[in-house]
Amino acid sequence: MTSDQTPAQRLPTLEDVAQVAGVSRATVSRVINNIRNVDPQLHKIVWDAVSTTGYVPNRAARSLVTGRTGSIALVVSEAENRAADDPFLGRFFSDPFFGRVVGGVLSVLRPSGVHLALTLAGDEDACAKVVADVRQGQVDGVVVLSLHPHDTLPRLLADAAVPAVLYGRPAAPMPISYVDVATYTGAKLAADHLAARGCQHVATISGSVDMPAGADRLHGFREAMAKQGVAYVPSYDGGFTHEGGERAMERLLAEHPETDGVFVASDVMAQGALAVLRDHGKSVPDDVAVVGFDDSSAALASRPQLTTVRQPVEDMAAEMARLLLARIDQRANRTTSVIFDPELILRASA
Template sequence: MVEDGREIPTLDEVARVAGVSRSTASRVINGRTYVSAKAREAVAQAVTSLGYSPNMLARSLAMKRTNSIALVVSEHGDRVLGDPFFARVLRGVHAGLAGSGLQLVLLMAQDEQDHGSMATYLTSGHVDGALVVSLHGEDPLPAQLVASGLPVVLCGRPLAKVEVPYVDSDNFNGAGQAAQYLIDQGRRLIGTIAGPRDMAVGIDRLSGWRRTLSMAGRPTDAIAHADFSLEGGMAAMEQLLTAFPALDAVFVASDLMAIGALHVLRGRGIRVPEDVAVVGFDDSGLAATSVPPLTTVRQPIEELGRTMTWRLLAQFEGDADLPPSVLLPTELIRRDTA
């Protein structure tokens, strides 16, 4: 590193200039009690005249607390940075951190097997806790971190059987809401385009749909799986239409797939919602601007980030009876497709 410019003042210098001991200087800087007004004044003076600001590193080392938390994305960074979902979570986290005095360290995998170095970084005292966004199903990272004693909160229900607190949208009941709504609208044969079988969101939304239908005595066999992509949604819709010609409603596990379904429906000259009703999930930007505007289940994504942060901070405080995990309520947004 090049010439660093001026020397940066230390607590010792402040103390010397103020004519007090380092202890006393430290006390006034940290606003502690048992300091005379005179000493307080002198130190304050010295601080401003020297332009002193405490070295956080040293402070952290002494206090064993870093005042920063990590937002960990175990996926490769490039894939996730363009994702609006992630941007909204990040925004929520940022909002949740406001006023806490904590800093956010962003940690994204660089290579595919970067997990080792991430784990090392996280467990070696750099941060006080971690928020983990783990889109992938089988991620060993959360378990590792918890095992090392680092406070961790996950984004989304983990598939693995680990004791890690998480925050998630209430996918189960959200899907239920959608199904119930379709039933209430008098729909007779209600199908679903579900997500992958190996992702918690896919599983939960499917079982929510299934529960509500079967409790209403309806058949629950009109299921097609897809991968949350537009093309996947289209293919699944074709499939469903072929297998169940009488289908008059479909709950689609994501807005993007729902839009794919809409394409197929229009392509076949099937009217929405007259002939087939469509309900999506997410209420992403796409839903409001699609044609026709999509009826969908809104999940509160910013809220998710904010809640994760709150949960982690609460854990720092040592709040006794903290819910192990929290589910955020969803809301059915009525637009034109159902």
């Protein structure tokens, strides 16, 4: 209509919509944000104008005045003054776990229109920057995947009292929200299953015991076995890696060749353990039954496929997002924890 026939040059603004609709900017804003009552007739006129102009709100402008960005960060943190070229983060990213978390978080964020920004916090500086970012409103809150028990980020976040949710219980008690899986229950599932199979000589390959997940899975398993009347369960630390699982299984077979049932605290380690068992000519599950933990894609890729304790990663990640959004919207201002029940997935290995 006007002489402004240069397409893709200037984007429609609220002002343009207002002009087309014949109302004020304020009214359009009210309609779009569903604030206060607007005459239903005007309501329709405004929406029509929005679609004819092809208007989309400008995030930056909105953020500037509301002080909210409509985006949260997924922080992968492992700050413990690790060398910059340490391949640890690289290894983490190639673990399916990361992708599953992303998928879960996005499933909640997408409907609400909130953006997900990815951030790596590899050292103390980066952690400080994450905290600064959320305090300064560059993001509205953070969802944290903390990879290391001595990671300083959870503490910083708790102290700053910013909206944040952790995946997994923090290594030390602190006022911060988190989601987790009921590890003891999961370990018990594994123990009871091995006992029910009639395993007489049960052992375990644990994760790093300085991590909550590692310690809990080990203690939970021992406790459950104790309830079954088994006073002692040999354990070997596999450090949550494939190679660690192999080494642990080698030692286990050398020191306890009578073993006929193993609870391995992660599927990735279990995959390594299975390879070693095969090399030693042990049949799984007939000679040795193996139960894993996580139900990651490694469980399906293993031969035989792993019987494992399922950790509902996607659901847990989705809950993280929900908790965070609630906190940001002030619908909840207390720290909360949500614990998920694990499930025993029966496959071929036990």
